[in-house]
Amino acid sequence: MEQFHYRMLEDKIRLDAYNAAIRKTVRQGDIVVDIGGGTGILSMMAAACGAKKVYCIEASEIAIIASEVVDHNGYGNVISVINKDLRDVELPERADVLIGEILGSFGIEEDVLKLYHIAVEKFLKDDGRTLPRALSLFAAPTYSRILQEMTTFWDSISGLDYEPVKKRLEHLVVIEEVEETELLEAPNLIGQFSLKDCENFDINQTTRFTFSRNADINAYCGWFSTELCEGITLDNSPFSPQTHWKQIIFPVLPAVSVRKGDSVEVCISSLHYGDAILFNWFSDFNLSGELYKRQGISSLRLKVPDKVTDWFKPQNSSSVRLSKKGLKMRDILSGIRVDDTLTSIKKRLSEINTEHDAELITREYLANGWLETF
Ligand SMILES: C[S@@+](CC[C@H](N)C(=O)[O-])C[C@H]1O[C@@H](n2cnc3c(N)ncnc32)[C@H](O)[C@@H]1O
Numbered sequence: 023m024e025q026f027h028y029r030m031l032e033d034k035i036r037l038d039a040y041n042a043a044i045r046k047t048v049r050q051g052d053i054v055v056d057i058g059g060g061t062g063i064l065s066m067m068a069a070a071c072g073a074k075k076v077y078c079i080e081a082s083e084i085a086i087i088a089s090e091v092v093d094h095n096g097y098g099n100v101i102s103v104i105n106k107d108l109r110d111v112e113l114p115e116r117a118d119v120l121i122g123e124i125l126g127s128f129g130i131e132e133d134v135l136k137l138y139h140i141a142v143e144k145f146l147k148d149d150g151r152t153l154p155r156a157l158s159l160f161a162a163p164t165y166s167r168i169l170q171e172m173t174t175f176w177d178s179i180s181g182l183d184y185e186p187v188k189k190r191l192e193h194l195v196v197i198e199e200v201e202e203t204e205l206l207e208a209p210n211l212i213g214q215f216s217l218k219d220c221e222n223f224d225i226n227q228t229t230r231f232t233f234s235r236n237a238d239i240n241a242y243c244g245w246f247s248t249e250l251c252e253g254i255t256l257d258n259s260p261f262s263p264q265t266h267w268k269q270i271i272f273p274v275l276p277a278v279s280v281r282k283g284d285s286v287e288v289c290i291s292s293l294h295y296g297d298a299i300l301f302n303w304f305s306d307f308n309l310s311g312e313l314y315k316r317q318g319i320s321s322l323r324l325k326v327p328d329k330v331t332d333w334f335k336p337q338n339s340s341s342v343r344l345s346k347k348g349l350k351m352r353d354i355l356s357g358i359r360v361d362d363t364l365t366s367i368k369k370r371l372s373e374i375n376t377e378h379d380a381e382l383i384t385r386e387y388l389a390n391g392w393l394e395t396f
Contacts, residue, residue, distance in 0.1 A: 027061055027084060030123075033266040036256065040123065041067050043250035047153050048073050048119055055079065055145045057108050057122035057137060062088035062101065064121050069100045076100055077117070077145075081107040108141055116147045127197045127258060128270040129157050129246030130292060131299045135215055135223040142218055152217045156249040160259065161290060162209035163231050164243040166271055168198045173240075173275060195301055195320045196271040200243040202260045207231045209259075212244070212290055224299075226291040226378060233280045240277035242288060242303060244270040272303040274316055284309050293382045302385065317389050350374045364395065 030036065044064065048054060050072035056065040059078035065088075068076050078101050080088055085105035092101045104111055120141055124134040138152065146152070173191060176184035213225040245267075247257035258267035272290065280286070287306045292299050300320050307314040344352060354370045364384060371380035387393035 024082075024084065029266045031061065031063060035263060035265050036123070037063070039250060039254060039256040040064060043153055043254045044068055044121065045071055046254065047121075047151055047251045052118040053077075053115055054119045054121060055113065055117040055141065057120065057141045057145075058124045059088055059103065060084055060123075062092045062103060064123065065101045065103075066092065066095060066097055068119070068121060069097045073100065073119075075115075076102070077111075077113055078103045079108045079111050080105060108137065108144075111144070113145055117145050117150055118147060119151050119153060120146045121153045125157075125246060125248065125267070126270075127246075127267040128244045128301075129159050129248070130213075130215075130223075130225065131270075131301075133223070133294075133299060135217070135220045136294075138217045139220055139223070146218075151251075154217055154248040154250045154256075155252075156217060157213075157215045158211060158247045158249075159213040159225065159244065160209040160247065161212050161229070161242045161244045161272075161288070163206045163233075163239045163286065163288075164200055164204050164241050164271070165206060165238050165277070166198065166200055166204055166241045166243065168200075169196060169241050169271055169273055169275075170277075172196070192273050192275040192316075193319050194273065196241075196273065197268050198271055199264055200260045200269040200271065205243060205260060206235075206237045206239055207233065222378075224292045224294065224378065224382075226289070226382070228287055228289040230285060230287045232285040233282060236279075236281045238277040238279050239274055239286070241274055242272040242290070244272065244290070272301065272318055272320075274303075274305060274318065278305075278307060278309075278314070278316070280307070281310060291382060293379070293386065300386075302382070302389070304385070304389075319386060319389050347374055358393075367393070 044067045048068045048071040051074045054068040054073045054076045056068065056076060056078045059065050059080040061084060062078050065076045065078035078088060080103065085103050089103040092098055092103060124132045124137055126132045142152065173188060176188040210229040210231065212227045212229060243260065245258045245260070247255055247259065249255050258265050258269060260269055285308045289304045291302045293302065303318040305316040307316070351374065358367060368380045368384050371383055375383065
């Protein structure tokens with residue numbers, strides 16, 4: 023069994039919160055759909071609350087284990103395990119309750135918003151309930167000791183300097199524990215979503231922090247808080263006991279020294295890129311009146327490796343070709359002329375993307391040096 027299922031099942035804070043919320047939400051005789059059912063744990067909790075039928079939809083092969091565990095625990099007559107991507111599933115009836123835990127360390131990076139949107143449309147009755155109900159995302163500037171150690175690690179390996187790796191760390195999203203004492207200022211809200219009627223699957227939020235003391239900042243720390251049902255929330259905030267999610271770290275490397283009264287305006291945004299969700303974090307520091315810009319763009323999938331060597335694992339090597347949209351993008355990009363303005367390029371991009379995505383694509387191209395202004 024994959025290790026991440028073990029880590030999730032071992033996380034008592036997560037399971038106790040879900041169990042309490044399922045008890046409060048699922049009623050005798052309910053039809054329940056569990057999206058991303060994993061080993062079937064949430065489906066079995068729902069069945070234990072008297073659900074008449076539970077559809078446990080799981081895309082990966084862990085569904086085989088789920089089926090056996092469900093039968094072994096005597097729930098085979100209530101729970102149907104469906105080993106498919108939920109996008110390919112049709113059900114014979116609509117559900118009273120949609121449950122699921124598809125949360126990453128910053129909430130959205132496993133595409134929970136889009137998957138809930140699809141699942142609500144396909145599976146839920148109009149007056150049905152979703153569990154979770156809502157998701158909020160937070161960020162705060164931090165000085166992460168672990169990130170500092172990761173940075174110095176590359177200074178000398180058997181006496182060799184790995185600067186080419188070190189300079190890329192600024193664009194690596196890291197999942198590690200951040201202690202409350204490592205936060206430099208109080209957190210700000212970065213995004214808030216309802217899981218029953220969410221139509222926007224990305225964040226794009228600018229927020230400002232003013233520093234109340236001299237400090238070094240080497241990252242923003244992010245986390246989520248989710249309202250599972252009325253009165254029950256679950257979070258991976260550094261102010262709460264640690265869970266398997268730890269926290270997400272968006273590096274600002276090398277670290278920036280700030281003085282009391284200095285401020286930073288940071289725009290944290292996400293971008294759907296094929297199957298992956300990329301993050302951008304653009305900082306505008308005001309250091310005693312001097313403006314100073316920094317940009318971080320996650321260029322790898324948000325799957326954080328246990329070993330640093332995993333960063334260099336090749337991506338999926340299946341063959342690819344340009345889709346219809348890709349061909350249109352190619353036409354737009356190859357049609358750029360020297361007298362074009364960014365606004366006109368964004369306008370053309372927004373003909374095949376949402377305006378929000380066109381904006382993000384333009385910024386990403388500029389930041390990566392694929393597009394330059396002069
Ligand atoms: C965070 S795990 C949670 C597993 C289980 N519900 C639990 O609480 O232990 C999320 C699961 O969702 C599954 N998943 C992700 N996207 C899916 C999709 N589009 N359709 C079906 N399952 C999906 C993953 O394979 C993974 O097993």
